[in-house]
Amino acid sequence: MRRGLTADRGLTLLELVVAIAILAIGAIAATRTMDQALLSLGGAMPRLMAQIAAHNRAEEMRLYGPERWGGLPARERVGGFEITLSVGTEITAGGLIRAEITARTEAGPGAALVTFLPPQRGPEG
Numbered sequence: 001m002r003r004g005l006t007a008d009r010g011l012t013l014l015e016l017v018v019a020i021a022i023l024a025i026g027a028i029a030a031t032r033t034m035d036q037a038l039l040s041l042g043g044a045m046p047r048l049m050a051q052i053a054a055h056n057r058a059e060e061m062r063l064y065g066p067e068r069w070g071g072l073p074a075r076e077r078v079g080g081f082e083i084t085l086s087v088g089t090e091i092t093a094g095g096l097i098r099a100e101i102t103a104r105t106e107a108g109p110g111a112a113l114v115t116f117l118p119p120q121r122g123p124e125g
């Protein structure tokens with residue numbers, strides 16, 4: 001019995017080129033995914049420190065009361081990061097003080113926190 005000339009004996013050059021191209025595309029996609037993950041994780045610590053600074057500012061505002069908010073520093077150092085804090089306030093219809101605290105690190109990532117504080121105490125309270 002004689003074998004036909006069409007018997008497969010291995011990969012053709014074209015099949016090999018296609019396989020390498022598919023592997024290269026997969027490797028590029030995996031590399032880009034890893035780069036995005038590293039960028040995302042790299043900003044986690046500054047964001048966390050900004051969030052902690054915003055929570056700290058909310059607690060300071062609760063403790064000191066509205067009459068001393070102006071004396072709070074605009075910049076603080078938390079966990080080795082220099083953080084800039086800004087506060088916007090408004091009185092709600094119910095008489096509470098709505099405070100929006102924004103904290104930004106020098107690296108860029110930051111955090112925002114909205115909290116409600118009791119109204120300003122009168123001279124008797």
